[in-house]
Amino acid sequence: MRSFGVEEELLLVAPSSGVPVALAESVTRGKDDDGPERELQRQQVETGTDPCTTLDELAGQLRDRRNAAARAARRAGSEVAALATSPRAVTPSTTPADRYLRMAEEYALTAQEQLTCGCHVHVSIESEDEGVGVLDRIRPWLAPLLAMTGNSPFWQDRDSGYDSYRYQVWGRWPSAGPTEAFGTPKLYHDTVRSMVESGALLDEGMIYFDARLSRHYPTVEVRVADVCLMADDAVLLAALVRGLVETAAREWRSGEPPVPVRTELLRLASWRASRSGLAGDLIHPVTQRPAPARDVVYALIEHTAPALVDTGDLQTATELAERLLERGNGAALQRQVYEETGEMSAVVNAAVARTLGA
Template sequence: MRTIGVEEELLLVDGTTGAPVPVADLVLQRAVTDHVPWDGAHFTGEMQLEMLEVITRPHSTLATLGRQVLDNRALATRLAAEHGALAAPLASSPLPVLPHLRSSERYDRMVQRFGAVPRHSLTCGLHVHVAVASDREGVAVLDRIRTWLPVFIALTANSPFHAGEDTGHASFRSVTWNQWPTAGPAERYGTVARYRALTDAIIGTEALLDQGMLYFDARLSRNHPTVEVRVADVPLDPTMTVTVAGIVRALVDTAVEEWNAGKPAADTPACIIRLANWRAAIEGLDGHLVDPLTNRPLPAHEVILMLLEYLRPALTANGDDQLVERAVHQAFIHGNGATRQRAAHAVVGDLGQVAVQAAGAQPTLIGIPDADARTPR
């Protein structure tokens, strides 16, 4: 069974006002002092001091992955609380913010090169890593999963508010993230040689600083033998984090099976996938997605159920089918993070309190044995 791991970016907000606060380094220093996290997990900082990245180790089952996701969120919350802050699973700040940028040679160069984009960018995503046997297998996967990736934007959409207003989008993070030059879908590669040649050509334009800025929706990881899917918002609900990981793994399994059987990848142009991403970002689960088979709009729920049916053999083989189906149907009933944020705002009428409530909710996992009983250490 392929291993999976996730990276969640969490927004650090004031425990009273919900405004983002630049305490990431203080949180990380305390983590070092306390010799945490545990069990192969890892915490790190990002360009902005208002966010923290919490990383799991590789897991074979959704049950153990889910428990570590909960542990990571609980620990981040405990460490942030020592500085009057909360670790909020929000993909963008509902309140206006001018981020505090971490001082480093690379980040300083990014600010000089890209101006207002890094100075104003503060978004939190979910990255899913799935093990692959080789770069050949990884490129075959990238070519075959690309048309389904907009579904993950719709499922995880968790950034309806930005800079003090309702953006009209379910995932405004997707909009702001795509200001970076390489963010978004890529064309088919076909071979590892073409993947390497294309990435070398991109770097050769000198529009980027380095390969670390290859921000495609999915890519071969530079540091691990994995395919990394980077398109999602950090979900409000940790159950959705685990669910997306299970669906991505099944998508990778299915792609490899089709590659081994000689089935070619769809030749959908990247510009069509970019439009599918845009539609998923603005409509989320409440409108339409682009059907990857016809490139025509269908109700979002229909497209997602099509994906689950397509992946059913792999989901069942991994033992993930019941958890994934239950969590997806719960999302159909209760909505994604964007729906829940808007519902909270309709009650409290204060965007700062939307952030506080998002961070303060007691997280649980649907269908993960013993997860509900775990307590922060």
């Protein structure tokens, strides 16, 4: 059974007002092993689980890490919110680390405005050959994950019109988004090396593909998703990503070639998922034509079902998906609060409660 783990970025917000606060240094000072770490901006922190093998183990660790981050934030006079962008207006403040300051200088407004929170899922692989085989075969299935996790409808005190405006903001980075198929680890690494040597990227850490080989672990890292408002949605995301990796690895081992989808179409699918989330049609990963979001979600489950059966995750993943489709993604829940209250502060306060399962 493949191990998997989740990294989540969280906003630090002021109690009541919900305005992001630049307290990451205080929140992360003297942290324990489960505590949060600093990120690009001082208004956010990152948490990460250990490698897990079961959904129950992962769910427990996700909630533990969120609670640990909340305790650390409260000691510093703030709260944590699993929001992929801030509903309240904010001027981000760059973390005073050399690399982050270089990014702020080199990428100007792109870096200076980049207060976004994503969710990254790592799944173990047996070799880089398998990993590249996986990357090449999961490409069409990443956009539905973005639609399911869309949790960033608001930007600078207004509704962006997108379920995942984070994905639009994140797409300003020069290396962000879907990629062509690579075929071999050599071509993957040659491409990464050429991108860094072009001078447009500071280093290999700025390879911001929607899915990539991890630099530090023997894993495929899927980075397309917003941070999930509900911990259950992060569990669902992780289950489906592991299912996708295992399904793709089986296809690779059997010699089944990747589906030859053009990157231009993948970009359209990602835009569509970012724009409408689960509320309208998505671009179906098989037909590349519009289809109801519900049909696309069930197509994803069907595609990964044999792998989910083998890990014992099919029933849980199906139930979590049904709940998600019934109540909506994080963007829908945020908009519901705003429609009821007319207050962005209420949106953030509700998100703080939901981040911790209340």
